Amino acid sequence: MEKEKALVLLSGGQDSSTCLVIALNTYKTVYTIGFNYGQRHRIELESAQTIADIARVPFECLDLTLLSSLTVNSLTNKTLPIEHADHQLPNTFVDGRNLLFLNIAAIYAKRRGITDIVTGVCQTDYSGYPDCRDEFIQSAAQTLRLAMEYPFQIITPLMWLTKAQTILKMQELGKLDWYAHTHTCYEGKRPPCTQCPACKLRQKGFLEAEMQDPLLP
Amino acid sequence: MEKEKALVLLSGGQDSSTCLVIALNTYKTVYTIGFNYGQRHRIELESAQTIADIARVPFECLDLTLLSSLTVNSLTNKTLPIEHADHQLPNTFVDGRNLLFLNIAAIYAKRRGITDIVTGVCQTDYSGYPDCRDEFIQSAAQTLRLAMEYPFQIITPLMWLTKAQTILKMQELGKLDWYAHTHTCYEGKRPPCTQCPACKLRQKGFLEAEMQDPLLP
Numbered sequence: 001m002e003k004e005k006a007l008v009l010l011s012g013g014q015d016s017s018t019c020l021v022i023a024l025n026t027y028k029t030v031y032t033i034g035f036n037y038g039q040r041h042r043i044e045l046e047s048a049q050t051i052a053d054i055a056r057v058p059f060e061c062l063d064l065t066l067l068s069s070l071t072v073n074s075l076t077n078k079t080l081p082i083e084h085a086d087h088q089l090p091n092t093f094v095d096g097r098n099l100l101f102l103n104i105a106a107i108y109a110k111r112r113g114i115t116d117i118v119t120g121v122c123q124t125d126y127s128g129y130p131d132c133r134d135e136f137i138q139s140a141a142q143t144l145r146l147a148m149e150y151p152f153q154i155i156t157p158l159m160w161l162t163k164a165q166t167i168l169k170m171q172e173l174g175k176l177d178w179y180a181h182t183h184t185c186y187e188g189k190r191p192p193c194t195q196c197p198a199c200k201l202r203q204k205g206f207l208e209a210e211m212q213d214p215l216l217p
Numbered sequence: 218m219e220k221e222k223a224l225v226l227l228s229g230g231q232d233s234s235t236c237l238v239i240a241l242n243t244y245k246t247v248y249t250i251g252f253n254y255g256q257r258h259r260i261e262l263e264s265a266q267t268i269a270d271i272a273r274v275p276f277e278c279l280d281l282t283l284l285s286s287l288t289v290n291s292l293t294n295k296t297l298p299i300e301h302a303d304h305q306l307p308n309t310f311v312d313g314r315n316l317l318f319l320n321i322a323a324i325y326a327k328r329r330g331i332t333d334i335v336t337g338v339c340q341t342d343y344s345g346y347p348d349c350r351d352e353f354i355q356s357a358a359q360t361l362r363l364a365m366e367y368p369f370q371i372i373t374p375l376m377w378l379t380k381a382q383t384i385l386k387m388q389e390l391g392k393l394d395w396y397a398h399t400h401t402c403y404e405g406k407r408p409p410c411t412q413c414p415a416c417k418l419r420q421k422g423f424l425e426a427e428m429q430d431p432l433l434p
Binding site for chain 1: 279280281283284287288312313315316317320321323324325327328348350352356357359360361363364365366
């Protein structure tokens with residue numbers, strides 16, 4: 001049964017673009033939003049706009065530059081090198097980011113009569129960010145319901161998929177070519193740098209899925 | 218035992234000012250923050266700054282004007298009349314506001330090594346806002362801990378007090394005169410309009426506490 005309306009958090013990356021395609025196959029009407037939180041590169045948001053245009057859904061980019069003034073991390077501070085060491089929080093982690101995104105998305109959604117908020121967070125092949133885990137998402141959904149007395153659902157289609165399974169899902173839905181317009185590289189490079197932790201995770205996914213990344217030459 | 222550090226959410230009203238005084242008696246170091254979320258009146262934030270100055274604690278006002286563009290309510294939209302009918306959500310309710318404040322406060326706090334966030338929300342004499350209830354606060358605290366892997370505590374000294382008890386608490390702490398610098402009136406008037414729901418709740422408190430509001434002539 002096709003559902004009515006959903007709001008997709010669209011970052012311009014591979015995961016949120018896959019979520020958008022899944023949502024387009026599930027809901028009659030789909031809205032998308034993204035955030036300018038002072039991330040290193042505008043290219044992410046340009047990718048989000050491009051993907052939304054291809055999908056013919058409205059995309060709104062909201063200003064959250066306040067976030068970059070509150071927290072120190074290498075995603076919003078270009079002078080810090082990107083570091084992902086084992087067994088510690090990566091310095092690309094932006095404290096409180098996903099809850100802030102979900103909170104604002106929920107306000108945005110409620111005003112439009114939307115209960116379902118779709119996000120591409122994933123616990124399986126994740127980067128060590130605590131706010132990508134299912135336990136956090138469940139708690140956030142309950143908090144949002146209590147905050148606004150509204151039956152929000154946070155839908156996480158990729159939560160238990162590997163990157164390879166996400167890629168295969170996109171192929172199954174016939175939109176693998178959309179990945180050519182997504183952006184993943186932490187260094188903001190196009191073609192991607194292939195060396196940063198985000199690029200490496202993406203490569204690993206395509207390797208395991210035995211597919212060719214349409215973003216690569 | 219005196220505790221180390223706390224962050225107080227300071228709105229310039231009676232409740233948050235009382236919380237500040239309680240925090241000053243509990244913690245060695247106290248920080249305060251407030252939010253410009255496009256509320257009707259700057260006078261609230263001026264009151265917060267005045268109270269912080271009297272308390273000799275740092276006060277930072279963060280920009281959240283994004284909030285007023287996301288939601289329709291009579292607190293951020295001067296063209297709407299203020300309406301508080303029985304058994305329905307008042308139109309002064311700003312969807313998602315308290316969670317947004319707590320979320321940003323938590324990011325701010327973690328960066329400064331603070332776990333304790335003090336807020337003046339109150340379930341007893343509340344205005345019908347779901348995000349003032351204890352169930353919401355407990356859920357939000359857990360969500361914040363999970364979001365950032367950090368042992369946040371949301372401290373709500375007024376949760377189970379009536380307005381009258383809050384006033385008596387302030388007297389007991391010897392700072393009743395600080396109320397002369399607080400702001401409550403939804404209409405932004407000084408002296409207060411005495412007719413809006415916020416003014417009426419304040420009057421009721423002083424009446425029950427059998428005290429004179431130092432804000433009134």
